Amino acid sequence: MGRIPHRQQSDDRPELHAPAPASRWAMLAVLCASLLLVAMDATILNVALPSLIDHMEPSPMEQLWIVDLYGLVLGGLLITCGAIGDRFGRKRLFIAGFVLFGLASVVAATAHTPAQLIAGRALLGVGGAMVMPSTLSLIRNIFTDDRERTTAIGIWAAVAGAGAAIGPLVGGQLVEAFGWSAAFWLNVPVVVVTVIAGLWLLPEYRAPQHGRLDWFSAVLSVLGVVALAWGIKHVAKGNPAVLDWVILVASAVLLGLFAYRQSRSADPLLDVRLFRNRAFTAAALATLLAMLAIGAALFLISLWLQYIHGYSPSEAGVRTLPAAIATLLGALATPWLMERVGVRVLMGFGLGALTVGFVVLAAVPDTTYPLVAMILACLGLGDGLAITTAAAVLVSAVPAERAGQAGAVEETNYELGIGLGVALLGSIHGRLFTGHMTGLPLQGADLEDARGSVGGAAYVAHHIGGPTGDEVLRIAQHAYDSALTTTSWISAGLVGTVAVLTVVLVPRGFKATAAH
Structure with a gap:
């Protein structure tokens, strides 16, 4: 392949005239509505899982795939979908992706087997991957004024962060009222309205490429x-x-x-040379490891609230609200705080708050909900500050013509972090839980089910009932708490390490401004 000419900033130009000022914020509302739905789907099943387990009886490994396959598929496809949008049109990709998202929601909502539900979650990930890169790249084109663009990106980051945090809350309310499938039916009317509004409001943009897609x-x-x-x-x-x-x-x-x-490659899907920039590398690591830790925490705490403390799905969802509120407040305050305390201090403080939350969760032996609420608020605040600051750093630490790829890195690390968090820390927690399930007054299939997962233990305990069932629940509660303590220490170590790296890698006095 011959050398491809270097893309200039003017390559990233609209096919239509710049939108009128009055319509820009309406366009942002359409993009944020889609982003909120895609972000919520990463965690909405956290509180729906016990109801789903009772109805469908998936194996422990199928449970993990149902929860985290969405984020893994989405994260794996983001870079490719971003490149496709650049070449074939960002609005076109956005609309097609959201239509697929709606169809996949129907597949998941009508599932009668774990295999169909897993397939539906995978298709949701494909649709989400088509939507997310288009949202940030369209925002960059729609908002040409630096100050407006900074505000718009701040709102975008707040919606992305809050979406994952409110997923359990919305899911809990829907599951208790209508069953687990309601977590997917919710998507359909939102998709219909958003697609109609997007076709009417959004302009088309593409960045002409001289090479074929790799x-x-x-x-x-x-x-x-x-x-x-x-x-x-x-x-x-x-x-x-x-x-x-x-x-x-x-x-x-x-x-x-x-x-x-x-x-x-002269025209790469992802310019890996961006990682030579120390601030860019720090922000990418912060996003990946912070979301890895908090994604697993929201999943495990949601199960803890239902199985260990006996809350209903809606009650468990409401009790995760401190994380959602703190995430939203932290994200919205980040642009103001960055100007006053600087990127280095703010990102380090956010990651430090996350670390403190995990240390407290691990160190306190008898965790009651009031303490868990404070831990969730600490995790949410740290997440909102760290992730939003990292998004601004990723966009501003690279040349303007690579800002779209920087956004793809942020989105990839965000979604991949959630997926890998459940895969890695969820698997470690499951292994530790099984190891602590000793002395059970069971045998045969009941013993295997109870040792397999906390959901299996709860099912066996309720099926048997009486003193034996109470003993199974007591052992399961102790095993779950012990496993959660260990995984919280691991999370604290991961986030604490990246907090130190951030302080080392981000140059003193580094400023994050919107790419233009």
């Missing part, structure tokens, strides 16, 4: 992410087979080959 690299990236998730899941759950190790090694080879091809 489909081989796209396949490498997707296969690499899926293989990585598979390997992490099966190795973390204990007693991995040789095939599991082979797949994990293959993921490293595939992703390494993808990075090599991108480094030699």
